[in-house]
Amino acid sequence: MTNKNHAEVAIIGGGIVGCSIAYYAAKAGMDCMLIEKNDIASGTSSRCDGNVSITDKDPGFESHMSWKSQELIAELQNELDLPFEYRALGSILVCDNDDEAEAAEKWVKTQNDSGLKFNFLTNEDVRNESPYFAHDIPGGLECETDSLINPYLFCYSLVDKAKQYGLTLKTNAEVTSISKKKDFTIETSSGTVTAKKVVNAAGVWAPFIGEMLDLKIPIEPRKGHILVGSRANPVMMRNVMEFGYLMNKFGRERIADPITEKHGVALVLEPTDSQNFLLGSSREFVGYDDQVDMNVVRTIASRALRFFPSMDDFNMIRTYTGFRPFTEDHLPIVSPVEEVPGFYIAAGHEGDGISMASVTGKLMEELMQGKEETIVQADPLRFDRFQAATT
Ligand SMILES: Cc1cc2nc3c(=O)[nH]c(=O)nc-3n(C[C@H](O)[C@H](O)[C@H](O)COP(=O)(O)OP(=O)(O)OC[C@H]3O[C@@H](n4cnc5c(N)ncnc54)[C@H](O)[C@@H]3O)c2cc1C
Numbered sequence: 001m002t003n004k005n006h007a008e009v010a011i012i013g014g015g016i017v018g019c020s021i022a023y024y025a026a027k028a029g030m031d032c033m034l035i036e037k038n039d040i041a042s043g044t045s046s047r048c049d050g051n052v053s054i055t056d057k058d059p060g061f062e063s064h065m066s067w068k069s070q071e072l073i074a075e076l077q078n079e080l081d082l083p084f085e086y087r088a089l090g091s092i093l094v095c096d097n098d099d100e101a102e103a104a105e106k107w108v109k110t111q112n113d114s115g116l117k118f119n120f121l122t123n124e125d126v127r128n129e130s131p132y133f134a135h136d137i138p139g140g141l142e143c144e145t146d147s148l149i150n151p152y153l154f155c156y157s158l159v160d161k162a163k164q165y166g167l168t169l170k171t172n173a174e175v176t177s178i179s180k181k182k183d184f185t186i187e188t189s190s191g192t193v194t195a196k197k198v199v200n201a202a203g204v205w206a207p208f209i210g211e212m213l214d215l216k217i218p219i220e221p222r223k224g225h226i227l228v229g230s231r232a233n234p235v236m237m238r239n240v241m242e243f244g245y246l247m248n249k250f251g252r253e254r255i256a257d258p259i260t261e262k263h264g265v266a267l268v269l270e271p272t273d274s275q276n277f278l279l280g281s282s283r284e285f286v287g288y289d290d291q292v293d294m295n296v297v298r299t300i301a302s303r304a305l306r307f308f309p310s311m312d313d314f315n316m317i318r319t320y321t322g323f324r325p326f327t328e329d330h331l332p333i334v335s336p337v338e339e340v341p342g343f344y345i346a347a348g349h350e351g352d353g354i355s356m357a358s359v360t361g362k363l364m365e366e367l368m369q370g371k372e373e374t375i376v377q378a379d380p381l382r383f384d385r386f387q388a389a390t391t
Pocket residue numbers: 012013014015016017018035036037038039040041042043044045046047048049050051052053173174175176201202203204205209223224225226280281321322323324325346347348349350351352353354355356
């Protein structure tokens with residue numbers, strides 16, 4: 001535990017977003033402290049998948065932001081010392097019916113028009129991808145630039161390198177209050193810290209940090225379940241999602257049975273580096289209750305069988321849940337807060353925090369240093385877009 005109690009920048013939250021900010025800010029020479037109530041990656045960033053994807057991003061600003069993040073993560077693969085199971089294999093998305101296949105074809109065209117590397121897949125292409133696929137899948141699409149990481153290891157790798165650039169790490173330190181005079185005073189469960197700037201990177205808990213400064217931050221927890229399977233046979237080498245995942249994520253209409261609809265279930269199958277696979281996922285607004293719901297687990301398993309019928313005798317090892325930090329317009333908040341100078345928010349990445357952590361970290365470093373040129377446009381991510389929407 002460090003005795004240092006002042007920093008230029010205090011970052012609250014040691015998830016993938018906070019770790020990425022800590023890395024880029026420390027690398028840029030800023031004197032940073034990362035404050036985490038438990039340990040690194042103990043929140044959503046260790047209860048998720050590891051897709052660094054564009055496939056599931058809305059074409060336009062969101063997909064370009066993810067693309068930038070993919071470029072950064074490829075660089076980080078060389079810059080960081082500790083490996084984080086980076087695999088740049090692309091990913092695929094499969095369709096349940098002809099309507100979805102038609103929509104997928106349009107999705108490919110829109111993404112191609114904005115310069116992204118998407119390809120349409122026929123039934124035959126899908127069957128060539130894996131012999132485990134059901135034979136009646138009408139088609140799908142491929143995004144060539146998608147990659148996979150182990151988010152947990154990535155957080156540790158970022159912090160390890162940031163420490164080499166001078167980062168101070170304070171774990172088991174829960175922030176309990178924040179006040180501001182000239183500097184910020186941050187009370188934690190393991191002592192008081194002062195800082196000139198504060199970044200709220202507390203994921204689904206960002207609203208509680210906001211309340212400490214009378215700020216209403218519109219982020220809600222959107223629960224997801226994952227099953228961990230033992231990969232007896234190499235079902236897939238790269239990540240696969242179903243087209244309905246996009247519909248669930250963006251709250252659009254989808255043809256699905258009532259129970260699949262109720263729990264917001266859509267197939268995601270991610271092969272891990274250790275030869276297991278992650279099977280997901282669900283989307284539900286049920287507050288901060290992190291209990292595993294066996295009805296949801298069963299629905300996820302049976303949805304997987306629609307696409308991989310011969311997986312019915314595979315062994316499952318465990319299940320877990322996590323909370324996606326949801327915002328109404330599906331974009332994160334990466335922004336200064338005008339009414340509290342020196343206070344910043346980097347939260348609200350919903351199901352995209354792994355994909356977008358790197359670009360978020362870089363952008364936040366640039367915003368804190370007052371740079372005019374930023375890696376992506378900062379305006380669509382401003383906190384006051386929500387205030388403007390309510391006035
Ligand atoms: C099932 C599931 C699957 C997902 N799959 C993907 C995927 O494949 N690709 C993708 O891009 N995204 C995915 N996501 C989304 C992604 O996991 C999140 O967007 C991301 O992890 C959020 O990171 P974060 O750093 O903002 O939050 P967190 O990882 O939750 O970090 C916030 C940290 O703040 C700490 N904290 C909270 N309060 C305090 C306090 N008072 N004092 C100090 N510290 C505090 C917490 O302990 C926590 O460690 C998935 C999410 C789920 C649930």
